[in-house]
Amino acid sequence: MPLTPLLYQLLDKLDKTALRELKKLVRSPYVTHRKDIPLLFNTLASYCYQGKPFPTKEHLFKSVFDDQPYDDQLLRSLMSDLHLIIEKYLTWNAVTADEVSSHLALAGFYRQRNLTKHYSRAIKKADRKQSQHPYRNADFFQNQLKLQLETSKFQSTQQRTGHLNLQEIGDTMDVLYLAQKLRHVCSQLSHRAVYQTDYQFGLLKGWIDELEDSPYLEVPAIALYYYCYRFLTEAYSQIYFRKFREHLLIHYSQFPQEELKDLYRAAINFCIRKLNEGSLEFTREGWELYQEGLLKGFFIENHQLSRFTFDNIVGFGLRLEEFLPVAQFIESYKSYLPQDYQESTVYFNLARLEYGQKNYDQALAHLQVANPKDLVNQLIAKTIQLKIYYEAEEFDLLESHLDSFRLFIRRREVSDYHRKNFQNIIAYTRKLITSNPYDNEEKQKNKAMILQEEILSERKWLLRKLEEI
Structure with missing residues (x-):
C-alpha cells in the first residue's frame, strides 16, 4: 500500500470549519494566482469530507489537469x-488566536514608525485583552512581561527622565521565571518517577526554601507548582499535598483545561505510587481526585476514557471498599472505553470487584473472559488468582501458580519497578504457605521484612494473612 502524502494527512485532520475557510483562501489572488490550486484543494477536500482514502496520483492529476x-x-x-498555503493559514490562526500578542505586534509596528495615536490605540487594546484574560498561569505572565517591555520601549522614546516601569518589569520577570521553572521541574519529577531519569534542577535548590511564607506563594501559578514540587520530593509530604489540593480547589478556574489535566495527573500519579508502596493515607485523596476529574470532564478525550484511567479509578475505589460506587462507575463509563479494549477491560475490572466482595468463583469466571492485553493487567490478574487460591486453601494450585507466575515475569520485558513488586508478592506468599504457625519468632521476622520492603503493593493483604496464621 503506497504511503499517504503529508498533504492529505494534514487535510484529513482539519475540521469542516477549517476546510471551508481554506476553500475561500485558495481562491484569493492575495494567496495565489494559480487556477489549479483551488481545483486540487476541492478534490482532496471532497475526499476528506467523505472519509475516503487518498486517491491515486493519476486520478488526482486528471481531476486537476x-x-x-x-x-x-x-x-x-x-x-x-x-x-505551503495551508501551513501559512495554520500559522496565521495560531498567531491571531493570542489577541494580546497580536495587538502588541501591531503596537510595535506603530512605535517603530512614530505613529503615536495608532500606537496608543493598539497598546490599550492589548492592555484590555490582557486584563480580561480568564487565566493567570505562566502564559499570562509571559504576555504581561511582553506588554510591560513594549510599554517601556515606547516610554523611553517619549521621555529621557521621569518614571519608567522598570521595577514592574523586574517583578514580572521573577514571577514568570518561578512559575515556568516550578512547572517544568514538576514535569521532570513526574517523568523521573516513571523512567528513572536523572535530571538536574539548576538554581532550584538555592532558592526553593526561601519561597515558604513568601509573597510569591500568593500567586497561584507559583503556589500550586511549589506545593506540587514539595509533595513530590519530601519524605513526609501529606501537609504539602493538602495545601496543593486546597489551592487547586480554590484556583482551578485560573488555569486552562490542558494544564489542569497535567496538575491532576501529577497528583494522581503520586497517589498511585504511594498506594503501590503500601501507603494508604493517599488512597482517599486519589479516589477524590479522580471523582473531581470525571465531574469536570478532564479524563474524557474525543469521547473516550483511557483504559488505564478506568483501571486506576477502580483500583482506588476497591482499596477503599467503595463497592457500590465502583460498580456504578463501571456501568456508567464502560461505553467510553476504546472498542478494541472494552470487553477485556470491563471483565478484568468486574473480576477485581467480585474479588473485593469475596465472590471468588465469579471473579475467576470474569478473569477467564477478560484475558487482559496489557502486561501490567496480566500481572494483576495473576495476583488476584494467587490470592483466591490462598483464600480458598487450594495450596497445590497455588504452588503451581506461583511457579508459573515467576516464570511469566522472567520471560517478559517488565519494568524494574513491576518486576521487583511482583517478585516480592510471590516470595512473601511462599513464606505464608511455608511458615510454621507455632513459630512466633519466624512470624515476627516475616512481618518486619514485609513492613520494611520498599516496593510491595500487596503489603496490607500479606500482613493480614500473616496475622491469621
Missing part, C-alpha cells in the same frame, strides 16, 4: 504549493 498527460513532477510541485 483533465486530459493532459500525467506529470508526476508537476503534481508534486502543485501539492507542495498547496501544503
Whole structure:
C-alpha cells in the first residue's frame, strides 16, 4: 500500500470549519494566482469530507489537469504549493488566536514608525485583552512581561527622565521565571518517577526554601507548582499535598483545561505510587481526585476514557471498599472505553470487584473472559488468582501458580519497578504457605521484612494473612 502524502494527512485532520475557510483562501489572488490550486484543494477536500482514502496520483492529476498527460513532477510541485498555503493559514490562526500578542505586534509596528495615536490605540487594546484574560498561569505572565517591555520601549522614546516601569518589569520577570521553572521541574519529577531519569534542577535548590511564607506563594501559578514540587520530593509530604489540593480547589478556574489535566495527573500519579508502596493515607485523596476529574470532564478525550484511567479509578475505589460506587462507575463509563479494549477491560475490572466482595468463583469466571492485553493487567490478574487460591486453601494450585507466575515475569520485558513488586508478592506468599504457625519468632521476622520492603503493593493483604496464621 503506497504511503499517504503529508498533504492529505494534514487535510484529513482539519475540521469542516477549517476546510471551508481554506476553500475561500485558495481562491484569493492575495494567496495565489494559480487556477489549479483551488481545483486540487476541492478534490482532496471532497475526499476528506467523505472519509475516503487518498486517491491515486493519476486520478488526482486528471481531476486537476483533465486530459493532459500525467506529470508526476508537476503534481508534486502543485501539492507542495498547496501544503505551503495551508501551513501559512495554520500559522496565521495560531498567531491571531493570542489577541494580546497580536495587538502588541501591531503596537510595535506603530512605535517603530512614530505613529503615536495608532500606537496608543493598539497598546490599550492589548492592555484590555490582557486584563480580561480568564487565566493567570505562566502564559499570562509571559504576555504581561511582553506588554510591560513594549510599554517601556515606547516610554523611553517619549521621555529621557521621569518614571519608567522598570521595577514592574523586574517583578514580572521573577514571577514568570518561578512559575515556568516550578512547572517544568514538576514535569521532570513526574517523568523521573516513571523512567528513572536523572535530571538536574539548576538554581532550584538555592532558592526553593526561601519561597515558604513568601509573597510569591500568593500567586497561584507559583503556589500550586511549589506545593506540587514539595509533595513530590519530601519524605513526609501529606501537609504539602493538602495545601496543593486546597489551592487547586480554590484556583482551578485560573488555569486552562490542558494544564489542569497535567496538575491532576501529577497528583494522581503520586497517589498511585504511594498506594503501590503500601501507603494508604493517599488512597482517599486519589479516589477524590479522580471523582473531581470525571465531574469536570478532564479524563474524557474525543469521547473516550483511557483504559488505564478506568483501571486506576477502580483500583482506588476497591482499596477503599467503595463497592457500590465502583460498580456504578463501571456501568456508567464502560461505553467510553476504546472498542478494541472494552470487553477485556470491563471483565478484568468486574473480576477485581467480585474479588473485593469475596465472590471468588465469579471473579475467576470474569478473569477467564477478560484475558487482559496489557502486561501490567496480566500481572494483576495473576495476583488476584494467587490470592483466591490462598483464600480458598487450594495450596497445590497455588504452588503451581506461583511457579508459573515467576516464570511469566522472567520471560517478559517488565519494568524494574513491576518486576521487583511482583517478585516480592510471590516470595512473601511462599513464606505464608511455608511458615510454621507455632513459630512466633519466624512470624515476627516475616512481618518486619514485609513492613520494611520498599516496593510491595500487596503489603496490607500479606500482613493480614500473616496475622491469621
